[in-house]
Amino acid sequence: MSRLGEALAPTRLGTPFRWLMSASWSSNIGDGIALAAGPLLVASQTRSPTLVAMAALLQRLPWLLLGLWAGAIADRLDRKRIIIVANALRVLVVVALCGFIVSDQVSIGIVLATMFVYGVCEVFADSTTGTLLPMVVRRDDLRTGQVRLQAGFLTANQLVGPPVGAFLFAAGMVWPFVTQVLLVVVAIGLVSRMELPRGGVRGAVDTHVRADIVDGLRWVRHHAAMRTLALVILTFNITWGAAWSVLVLYSLDHLHMGAVGFGLLTTASAVGGVLATTNFDRLSPRFSLATLMKVCLLAEVVTHLALALATTGWVAIIIMTVFGAYAFTWGTVSNTVRQRAVPTAYQGRVGSVYMTGLFLGLVIGQAIGGPIAEHWGLTAPFWFAFVGTALILALVWRQLGSIAHAGDDDPDLKGHPDHG
Known part of the structure; x- marks a missing residue:
């Protein structure tokens, strides 16, 4: 492994961690792009402060409604499969939004509905993804693994993604969402490469x-x-x-x-x-x-x-x-x-x-x-x-x-x- 690769993902953390880190970074770039493009899309459809505030609320509401359920399901079923399915549904939701944009049928109602449904899928994907690190690295390496995942969030989601999303939105309303779809698809492929025990972590659940x-x-x-x-x-x-x-x-x-x-x-x-x-x-x-x-x-x-x-x-x-x-x-x-x-x-x-x-x-x-x-x-x-x-x-x-x-x-x- 190159010196840079060793610095980013030390060999002792193992191959599954490298797939997890790569998937996390790819997904975070997509989410960072949407972080800028989403509000811009809302603003393109309405100037109502109430509706703009509602868009922000809809990003958090799924966590309040379904967060505990998502965590329980992550402890019942095959975690890798949950992540793949939830991310695949996220892709379908954004593809549908792209279709509305391209056909010039998009409206504030469609945008708000998309944000809520996407948020529901995100709750299940993120809740389950958060359980994988302790499964693939040793307890003493959790701090190192967390640093790499947090670094990806900061760099990809907070620094790189938003300006790219704003630039792509200026180039064409649909392009940031097309890019987000491609990045989530890449993340799905990377997660699928991870070698994890099949089935739920609790075995049979009654x-x-x-x-x-x-x-x-x-x-x-x-x-x-x-x-x-x-x-x-x-x-x-x-x-x-x-x-x-x-x-x-x-x-x-x-x-x-x-x-x-x-x-x-x-x-x-x-x-x-x-x-x-x-x-x-x-x-x-x-x-x-x-x-x-x-x-x-x-x-x-x-x-x-x-x-x-x-x-x-x-x-x-x-x-x-x-x-x-x-x-x-x-x-x-x-x-x-x-x-x-x-x-x-x-x-x-x-x-x-x-x-x-x-x-x-x-x-x-x-x-x-x-x-x-x-x-x-x-x-x-x-x-x-x-x-x-x-x-x-x-x-x-x-x-x-x-x-x-x-x-x-x-x-x-x-x-x-x-x-x-």
Whole structure:
């Protein structure tokens, strides 16, 4: 393997991981393209703020409605088959949208319906994909694997995909979606190359899906470390959602940055994430998971305070760059901690609890952020986030050590996967 290939996917992670990483990167480029092309398509069909807001809601609604079900199904059926089928359905949905666009029959109703159905397929694809890493790499390599997958998300989904999507949309309304279809098809082919055990991870299942969901929720409730981590993710996303719900107005009317400045503000976080990616392998061995968790959560508290106090755009851009760096690190560390502590047979259900909590937190935060800003000003949501995160962190600070090392004493979680 070349030096670059070894740096991206070390040989010790195995061939299945390389297929997983390649599929993830391909799919993330497609999703990044849609991240820009989707809103542009909505705006081409309507200027109604209500309908535009509804489009954003429809991207998160499937997680709230079906996230727990998707996690339970990932623990019941053949995971590779679920991913292939869900992604194939995503392809069909986007192909149908392309047909409406080419035939000039597209409308805001069709676009909104497409976004919802696509989101449903995405919930099942993403929930199940999130269970594969612990199946293909050793427990001690989960942190390294997470870094590679997170790096692909940042680079492909946040940096490369959106400008490509905007460029393709300018060239022709249908082209970004055609490109997205091709990239998802490539991802399907790559996943199909992975060598995984056939069938469900639990063997024969004679329970109802609802019973499996309850069992997963019960597992989280009785596991003190994972229960606390789930509550941290829920509450921190409420505060984050409240502050970020008014970010565009904060940048335009409080910092007076203009449209270009707002674009730089949002891009800065992705740049910070990429910088963290390039340095993570060197810094990670020097710090324990507990230390990294404490630093990341403390950095979020300070970030909200700094943005509440900022009065110039360039200061806010620096803050957002730092935010991107620790947000990437937190995502890598929290996913690693969870996957190290959760048995294979519960990865789908427990992962879906976290994702549902994440999106529920964002929805609640976005619902309260606007009214807070209306009554107390554009910096008020950031003050709310600062106080809220500071209180939450103070309550869980002493527990972060046990959370970070949950499962270390469980011999059943220390097996070595067969790399094929």
